Amino acid sequence: MNGLQDIDNFIDIQLKGWELALLNYNDLKKVKTKKLHFKGFDVLVQFNPNRIVSSTAKVDATSIESRPCFLCSKNRPKQQRSLPFKMDYAILVNPFPIFPKHLTIPNLKHTDQLMENHFDDMLDLSTHLSDFVVFYNGPKCGASAPDHFHFQAGSKGFLPIEKDFHNRSLCSLQMVKEEVKVYKWNNYLRTAVTFQSSNKNKLSMLFNEYFFRFCQQQPNEGEPMMNLITYYEDGEWVVHLYPRILHRPSQYFEQGKNQLLLSPASVDMGGVFITPRVEDFLKISNEDVADIFSQVCMDNATIHKLFNWD
Ligand SMILES: [Zn+2]
Numbered sequence: 001m002n003g004l005q006d007i008d009n010f011i012d013i014q015l016k017g018w019e020l021a022l023l024n025y026n027d028l029k030k031v032k033t034k035k036l037h038f039k040g041f042d043v044l045v046q047f048n049p050n051r052i053v054s055s056t057a058k059v060d061a062t063s064i065e066s067r068p069c070f071l072c073s074k075n076r077p078k079q080q081r082s083l084p085f086k087m088d089y090a091i092l093v094n095p096f097p098i099f100p101k102h103l104t105i106p107n108l109k110h111t112d113q114l115m116e117n118h119f120d121d122m123l124d125l126s127t128h129l130s131d132f133v134v135f136y137n138g139p140k141c142g143a144s145a146p147d148h149f150h151f152q153a154g155s156k157g158f159l160p161i162e163k164d165f166h167n168r169s170l171c172s173l174q175m176v177k178e179e180v181k182v183y184k185w186n187n188y189l190r191t192a193v194t195f196q197s198s199n200k201n202k203l204s205m206l207f208n209e210y211f212f213r214f215c216q217q218q219p220n221e222g223e224p225m226m227n228l229i230t231y232y233e234d235g236e237w238v239v240h241l242y243p244r245i246l247h248r249p250s251q252y253f254e255q256g257k258n259q260l261l262l263s264p265a266s267v268d269m270g271g272v273f274i275t276p277r278v279e280d281f282l283k284i285s286n287e288d289v290a291d292i293f294s295q296v297c298m299d300n301a302t303i304h305k306l307f308n309w310d
Pocket of ligand 1: 069070071109110147148
């Protein structure tokens with residue numbers, strides 16, 4: 001197993017040997033960010049033109065089938081190195097970063113982006129990459145390779161969700177079940193369920209119970225629409241689950257000045273909106289952020305009903 005020092009060395013060596021990635025990481029240092037203030041929290045907006053490919057990725061079956069999969073080892077750029085994780089994952093440097101350190105962790109097999117049977121791997125990866133948050137974008141919730149199972153990871157301390165969770169002013173403990181604390185969020189624009197536990201097995205069991213209920217609620221999907229952000233801190237795993245009902249908001253499909261090219265994924269749910277176009281970066285407002293969250297997230301009443309909460 002590689003330690004954190006090894007991960008840092010790996011990133012350094014990779015950037016020295018891959019011009020495109022180095023250029024994009026240097027670009028990131030100059031990237032523009034603005035802060036939108038809401039009651040009790042902020043949402044950051046990052047103008048990141050290198051993310052245009054990901055934000056506008058065509059993820060319909062025909063488009064996916066007609067392109068070589070960029071996460072399969074045989075199609076990866078020859079400069080891209082990898083570090084093993086467990087027996088079945090490769091840790092890669094993401095050449096189109098959002099975070100100061102940004103990794104992609106594909107499965108070695110070309111297998112669909114479906115979380116079932118992979119949640120324990122996500123927790124193990126969070127422990128292994130303890131300086132990172134690990135995140136998962138569902139096949140219709142921001143994954144640009146829905147045909148190849150993968151996680152991503154980014155530097156801790158970047159997403160506002162970490163700080164917002166520490167504050168506890170926007171979330172409240174809903175229940176404690178078998179060593180797992182479950183929190184709900186209030187007045188946070190996006191809906192989320194947060195799990196926290198030092199017991200990995202109990203956490204995994206409870207998550208799977210919730211996941212099963214979601215599956216029953218969205219039976220026509222390969223899996224319920226969701227984003228997940230996990231990390232390990234102070235001996236506990238933290239899992240933020242964002243149940244979704246829509247892939248892209250209406251603004252994405254508008255024309256001209258009404259268009260906002262923004263395709264929400266885990267990073268956006270975590271509090272950093274990614275705008276690949278400067279015009280969107282400049283014009284996006286608090287009202288837009290609130291409206292986009294309300295379109296793509298499951299509403300609180302449905303979540304409460306799903307889990308029989310009060
Ligand atoms: Zn593949």
